[in-house]
Amino acid sequence: MTAPLLEAKQVTKVFRSGIVQRTEKVALENFSLTVDPIQPTILSVVGESGSGKSTMARLLLGLEQPSTGAILYQGKDLRELNQADRLQFRRDVQAVFQDPFGVFNSFYRVDHVLEVPIRKFGLANNRSDALRLMQEALGRVGLRPQETLGRYPHQLSGGQRQRVMVARALLLSPKLIIADEPVSMIDASLRATVLDTLRRLNQELDISLIYITHDLTTAYQISSDIIVLYSGVVAEVGAVERVVKSPQHPYTQLLVGSIPHPDPDHPWSDEPEPSPLGAQATPGVGCAFAPRCPHAFEPCLKVEPPLYQIHPHQAGTCYLYQNEPILAWKDMDTVFQKQQAPTKQADNQADKEVIPTQR
């Protein structure tokens, strides 16, 4: 059996700070994931700000070390890769970050961000070779090379800049792109084009995508599977069709409920009243969501809930499902469908689709 392209094995990341009064922040806990080496997939990771999404991305990219657990690339611990494997890892796994402005140096033409990897990885033999590679990559992301090369960053829109960043990732023929909130800083009107580009790369070039967002709607549109994080802990995982249309964890229900509603008189659902018991929760003990949870009851205040398998394609960390079988953390991604970009987007219906709310 071929080893997974990339694998997170029960990864926990704790940030420690302070010298006199040491504080610990568990940014991510018990996170397991495998990225298939052959079948391309699209997975979304969703959660509000501070829920550990970027920490997860940085761990998978080897930019951050796990406190416990390990990240493996083709079966080998990222910390122990030899030089050749490390180089291959840095080609196979590419990142697209949130800020399409920060990466550009305003004094250089946009060509520069494409030239750097070509030079660094020795992708071209001469200038015309390099130009051909840049043109090909730009074409792949729907940009006209003659309208893009030679320009300065401020002459491009946010969406175009982010597509240049995707083109840059493509130069290295990656197998996986980890996109951390790639559209959250660009105009709403341009988001669809960037997301569509990412989806096409998955479908046409067989590149897997981990799409990180705080926005459940785009996650639903683009991915086949989803992980919902709350305060560093997995709240719910599964097939996106199950998790978004029939959310079981109270936090996911809250997220789904806060998607703008088509009824103009009730544009947003109100957050339900938390259970009075939640107010008695001790921070760091029991379920992290208990203080906000409308259903919190005794067990929630004592021990952190395990992952319960609620459906073949859905699991959640909530005691409401304590009669269901427990799913071991290392098996958390067995609930995924592991498919390419869902075809529901092919006809661009997704933008019009209304996600039914649960409550």
Ligand code: ADP
């Ligand atoms: P998200 O991307 O979902 O907004 P992050 O992964 O950036 O969340 O952060 C998760 C938690 O970890 C936050 O509480 C954040 O303050 C903390 N954190 C992230 N990076 C560091 C760091 N380098 N040092 C200390 N705490 C950090």
Ligand code: MG
């Ligand atoms: Mg982040």
